[in-house]
Amino acid sequence: MRTDISFPSQGLTCRGWLYLPDDHDNGQALPTIIMAHGFSDVKEHALPEFAQKFNAAGFAAVVFDYRFYGDSDGEPRCQSFPLEMADDFRNAITWACEQANIDGARIGLWGTSFAGGIVTYAATFDKRVKAVVAQVPTISNGLTRRAADTEAWERPEEFLLADRLARFRSGEVNYLKVVAPEGEPCFLAGKEAYDFFMETKTAAPNWRNGVTVESMEKIRQFDPLSQIGLMSHAALLVIAAEHDTFKTVESLEYAVDQAGGPAKLTKHPVGHFDVYKDPWLTIVVDEAIDWYNEYLV
Template identity: 40%
Template sequence: MRQDISFDAEGTTLRGWLYLPDGATGPAPAIVMCHGYSAVKELFLDAFAEVFCDAGFCALVYDNRNLGASDGEPRQEIDPHAQIADYRHAITFARSLDEVDSDRIGVWGSSYSGAHVLVVGAIDRRVKCVVAQVPLISGHENARRLIRSDLIAPTQGMFEADREARYRGEAPAMIPVVAPEGEPCALPTADSYEWFTTSGAERAPSWINECTLRSVEMFLEYEPGTYLPWISPTPLLLVVARGDHLTVSDLAIDAYERAREPKKLEILDGGHFDAYIADFERSSTAARDWFVQHLMAGAREHAHA
């Protein structure tokens, strides 16, 4: 069963869906979920939530602030640190629900939110299990894979000009999230353009192809991989796509070595966006099984205590 929900994130209302498992006889473990860079919940998060719900979990899915159905200004600003704080607000909200076993909360994220759950898992001990799918590991390293070396200085110049314009009271500069090859955008890969302009247009009419230029600057400064060693002893599943050249796979596999036990690495065959479609069965099943292993046994013990 799915119902619309909203909750307060220290003055900003975030909106989404709550999935409740059929036939639950008491509070169930919950998975808190939101999407990646600029994406909204209609872009396949419902499919993952349904898999988790069918396995007996509550699933709390919401749109990031400034995007989709959620409130927040400036619109289309993607602030990783605000999004991390909102994961924690969502966990607090989930724990307040009668249907949720507040001692059995997992977090799931993908791409940019896959990065966020690494941080949340390290700093918030209410989280008892983490699944990070095709996550960003290092904004600095990743940007140097995506931005040609001769364009790094001009890009930084754009950030500086935008900062000074905002100081003068001008509106934040905007940039497309995706664009045809060779045109400036936040996610400059061909598969990013393909996925957002086909799946995005079909499944998520609320998705908007722009973000603040400042969002790209924050991406370059974001280092979620720093937190990997601190997630332990919370169980971590890292789902990596072998052909990922957006959040590049070798950085993620290298980062896995820095995480401590308990941990597991699942390597999908396809590219970054195949995790949602072509490799969906593998990516969703791996996540479901990890959550079952680490949250369900505890839930049964808790229920019988």
């Protein structure tokens, strides 16, 4: 059963869905998983499949769009400021804890790709979170660097300073494509990323192939790995793809080793985007469910 929801976040409104099991007793407060997508993506793409599987296992699920994306408020559109995205997660937690059918003492976070780092950071500073699943995550600035278009990342001064000057002089907002055919500038280079996001465009017509250039500044400064040792109150599961071209398994092993609480790494012989389709979607969801059953139920 899915219902539309909304909640305030820093003066704007985030919108999403609350998923409850079909056999849910309205008097029962459920353990709940709060979810949002990775870099630039929106809730309609793949997340319903994950949420429905969590429902089938007895969990409520809150799925939402970050501010500046999808159905949520915010201008300019397609702005990815990691600290603000972490605030959106924390405001989603606050909303969830106010609902009679959600057990505020049993809150888990789930994030995929770029959102894996967002949920790790949000949980580090929010003791209401008891369990985190970071799926094929970007957890450090160094890992983000591998995901970015090489030229745009290696030569940032001219690119980013020109954008800053334009914003200062006229308020102009400049954009970089998220993905593009080979040879064109973009944030996520490579055919694998391009094909994935072209599927996103089909599943979610409100997805836009762009991100503000200012977002790159904020992303470069974001490093949840530096704080992960403080997360002693929440159990962290990291699901890794062994053929991920955006980060190495070894770097994720390091992140798990640095975690302040219970932590585990699982790895699979797949690429970064394979986890969004069966059979791997079911495999990684089952791992997440096992983790939430251990630490939320």
